[in-house]
Amino acid sequence: MRIITYLLSLFGFWIIISETTHWQHLLVGGIVAVVVALLNRAYMIEISMHRYQLKNLVWIVTILGKLIRDMVVANFQVARIVLSREMPINPQVITLGCGPLEIPVSKTFLANAITLTPGTLTLDITENSFIVHCLCEESASNILLDDHVEKFCRLEGIELDE
């Protein structure tokens, strides 16, 4: 299953790079994709995909929409801080729990999402918490983080008791 996903993404990459759908190019691309996928079989990352079920993948769209909105808000916040005369910043390092998340891929994407949300920057990921550097005050970022954790839990299919 994993090797088929890998092969299909390689084939799609070939089509985009070669800029044509002529059958000779497609044939060569298919052969190259199969050979590369077989040769790199040993190096594929072990992603336990059993938690990601198809009905949960709907939450990816929600996460992406929220991420883009957060990015725009964060950029305007940075612009306001940087372009003002006295730069009202109060940096501090805080630790935030990451809830019941288990899969490393989810944690990685959550860390990237934290970096792109307003006023926060992920410094380090430990076993079950993030070390986060805050630009202003921590109250606003905390609420945003809880929302993100909830959405990623839905993506993994974890039942929330709240």
Add this chain to the structure above:
Amino acid sequence: MVTALTIICLLGGLFFFVVGTVGLIRLPDTFTRMHATTKCDTLGLGLVFLGLALHSGLTFSSAKLGLVVLFIWITNPTATHVIAKAVYDTQQQQGGVDTDV
């Protein structure tokens, strides 16, 4: 219409790139500089490439632009995180637990 949207997207991307540069110059220490650069660069590049894709229409060039944007959106926060972790670990090892840098 498409031309106007392209120009708006290019100008917006340019604005965020310039804001990131000003932040890189003005902010006082390493972590706060990272705040400015990683956010502004990610959205600025996205807006510039969105403008170029609107200009190009539904072609293979747009697909390539989308691929580059996807790649940059994944790697830019990761690279910032790696640098921040290196700086933070070095500070911890030197015994300086200065949490309010």
Add this chain to the structure above:
Amino acid sequence: MQPIFIGTAIVLMISVFVCLYRAIVGPAPADRVISINVIGTKTVAIIALMSFALNEEFFLDVAMVYALISFIMTIGVAKYLEYNDID
């Protein structure tokens, strides 16, 4: 459209030179790494803009490869900062 693309590219190039100030002066080595990372991202944008200004499609491939190499360079330098070694 062509003058707009070239004008955007010129403004980006000026901001690249402003970033070089931080790369040269920057007190900590990490500041220099950040500023080189920013310059890499801006270079990708400039290459894509020039590709549309000159109507050369294959410049986009160059932009893609440049993004990959810039990311690997940043990872390598960050590892060197942390461990004083690249192995």
